[in-house]
Amino acid sequence: MAPAAIIDDYPVSAVHDGAALEAISDAVDEINVLKAKAKQAFDAKSKFDSEKDKTQFRQYEVACERVKNFYREQHEKQTVAYNLSARARFYSAARVRPEMTIWEAMEKLNTLIDESDPDTSLSQIQHLLQSAEAIRRDGKPRWMQLTGLIHDLGKLMLFFDGAQGQWDVVGDTFPVGCAFDKRCIYPDTFQANPDAKDPVFGAENGIYHPGCGMQNLMMSWGHDEYLYHVVKDQSTLPAEALAMIRYHSFYPWHKEGAYRQFMAPGDEVLLRAVQAFNPYDLYSKSDDVPSVEELKPYYLELIDEFFPEKKIKW
Ligand SMILES: O[C@H]1[C@H](O)[C@@H](O)[C@H](O)[C@@H](O)[C@H]1O
Ligand SMILES: [Fe+2]
Ligand SMILES: [Fe+2]
Numbered sequence: 001m002a003p004a005a006i007i008d009d010y011p012v013s014a015v016h017d018g019a020a021l022e023a024i025s026d027a028v029d030e031i032n033v034l035k036a037k038a039k040q041a042f043d044a045k046s047k048f049d050s051e052k053d054k055t056q057f058r059q060y061e062v063a064c065e066r067v068k069n070f071y072r073e074q075h076e077k078q079t080v081a082y083n084l085s086a087r088a089r090f091y092s093a094a095r096v097r098p099e100m101t102i103w104e105a106m107e108k109l110n111t112l113i114d115e116s117d118p119d120t121s122l123s124q125i126q127h128l129l130q131s132a133e134a135i136r137r138d139g140k141p142r143w144m145q146l147t148g149l150i151h152d153l154g155k156l157m158l159f160f161d162g163a164q165g166q167w168d169v170v171g172d173t174f175p176v177g178c179a180f181d182k183r184c185i186y187p188d189t190f191q192a193n194p195d196a197k198d199p200v201f202g203a204e205n206g207i208y209h210p211g212c213g214m215q216n217l218m219m220s221w222g223h224d225e226y227l228y229h230v231v232k233d234q235s236t237l238p239a240e241a242l243a244m245i246r247y248h249s250f251y252p253w254h255k256e257g258a259y260r261q262f263m264a265p266g267d268e269v270l271l272r273a274v275q276a277f278n279p280y281d282l283y284s285k286s287d288d289v290p291s292v293e294e295l296k297p298y299y300l301e302l303i304d305e306f307f308p309e310k311k312i313k314w
Pocket of ligand 1: 114
């Protein structure tokens with residue numbers, strides 16, 4: 001509003017009241033000071049977020065109760081018996097599979113806040129776009145950008161009949177059927193898992209033998225393993241992409257070096273792929289919040305390139 005208009009709107013008595021005019025001008029000054037302070041605070045917060053250094057991620061010792069409770073439950077309940085029943089349920093020919101495009105799946109997932117994650121409170125669509133954008137920014141191949149975009153879509157399981165809660169959908173993964181490794185997070189909480197006391201499942205190699213190959217391990221049931229099967233059957237993504245999806249939560253293996261005795265020839269290449277993917281999944285969580293609408297056209301095209309069918313069977 002132009003100054004003349006302000007004055008026009010003002011009661012005549014006030015125009016002649018010099019004190020009132022002075023008060024208005026003081027108020028305007030004050031607003032400007034507040035605006036500058038707000039901008040300063042906003043800039044400082046953005047700078048802090050983007051400078052979050054790598055040692056500040058995955059700090060489980062100091063994580064909140066929500067994260068600790070999540071893992072207590074997951075470690076107690078992920079048994080061989082549960083794993084077999086979950087797989088039977090998900091891969092049974094009788095299961096009615098919802099059909100949705102990749103983008104619809106991303107939108108559906110958006111209401112989920114992951115209880116196992118100490119590093120982000122952003123919605124899942126933003127996490128997926130942050131990962132994909134970080135990969136794209138580094139000039140990585142298009143198949144890898146798409147892998148970043150979809151890698152957590154297995155969390156959709158939570159909305160389907162059969163998932164028991166977040167404990168069988170999200171969080172780090174580990175094999176069942178052999179001893180739980182100390183390098184898993186909160187290793188003591190596995191004591192509550194009945195398999196830990198089982199003479200076979202509790203033994204170092206359990207039901208496996210050294211060199212049996214990673215694809216023969218029965219991984220704890222969750223979003224990685226489930227999405228791997230969906231994508232393997234319905235996309236043209238390469239083997240490295242499938243490994244990135246299947247093992248991205250297997251931190252005890254790809255980060256801590258556990259369970260390596262089970263690797264077979266060929267697994268080294270997959271391990272390197274998973275490790276190359278990990279920083280984009282983890283550290284992009286502190287990047288700027290992406291604009292979903294701006295990025296949508298680029299990613300819709302990318303999805304079409306690797307998924308021949310628009311509607312995916314979930
Ligand atoms: O909390 C996170 C989250 O659930 C991720 O999606 C998963 O991949 C990670 O391994 C886990 O630690
Ligand atoms: Fe994940
Ligand atoms: Fe992720």
